[in-house]
Amino acid sequence: MARTTPDRTRRSERSRIAILDAARELIGEVEYAKLTIEAIATRAGVGKQTIYRWWPSKGAVVFDALLSASENPEGGGIELPDTGDLGADLRTVLRATAAEFADPAFAAPLRALTTEIVNDPDLAAVYRERMAEPMRAAKRRRLRSAQRAGQLRADADLDLVVDMLYGPLTQRWLQRSGRIDAEFADALADAVLRAFAPA
Structure with missing residues (x-):
């Protein structure tokens, strides 16, 4: 009977997925300051050296865990909704962002x-x-589409528009100040649209 050679690529991919899953689980269970590479390794069923072979730090593991959770399983790029109605699309996206922050x-x-x-x-x-x-490039693409449709000022600085849309949400979230909900998201979208409405 012929002996088969273990598929190290498959084993490594299984280990990588287990590590990322373990990191996502643990960050929801313990304070970040108390999260350790040792705990991630134990949860994933691998040795610490396996983690350090792929990631230089705890933060790098957490980042890849978040990134892998948000990646499109179809392999497509990031795109924002484009229904032809910029106001509706911005409210949808900002509401989703507010819900994630909450x-x-x-x-x-x-x-x-x-x-x-x-x-x-x-x-x-x-x-x-x-x-x-x-993410910023995807937001600019959606805003550029709105410019072409005459829904946004042709001379609008798109990076500034992005900052004005997402900055207030992020600030409230970082400082844990003020409510972050659908009503605030809608008010934010409407205010920015008014500021950059075509003449």
Whole structure:
């Protein structure tokens, strides 16, 4: 009977998925300061050295865990809704963002990641490249579509529009001040639309 060679690629992928799943679970169970590589390794059923082979820090593991959870399973790029009605689309997206910020399962790992980004320039650069910039580019594409449709001022600075849409939500969330709900999301979308409405 022929002996088969173990498929190390498949085993490594299983381990990687187990590590990311363990990191997502643990960040929802314990304070980020108390989360350790050892705990992630134990939950995933791997050795610490396996984690350090792929990630340089706890923050890098948490970032990849969040990124893998948000990736499109079909492999497509990030796109915002484009129904032809910019106001409706912005309200939909901002309501979804407000709901995520209010969800402890989403907020806990994101706060942890934000803490790491502030203190780790290398992780901050990876975050900008792999998450922040692709998201911002998708937002600009949707706004550019609205400009072409005459729903947004032709000379509007699209990066400024993005900052004005998401900045207040993010500030309230970071500072845990003020309510973050659908009503606030709608008011924010309407205010920014008025500010950049075509003449």
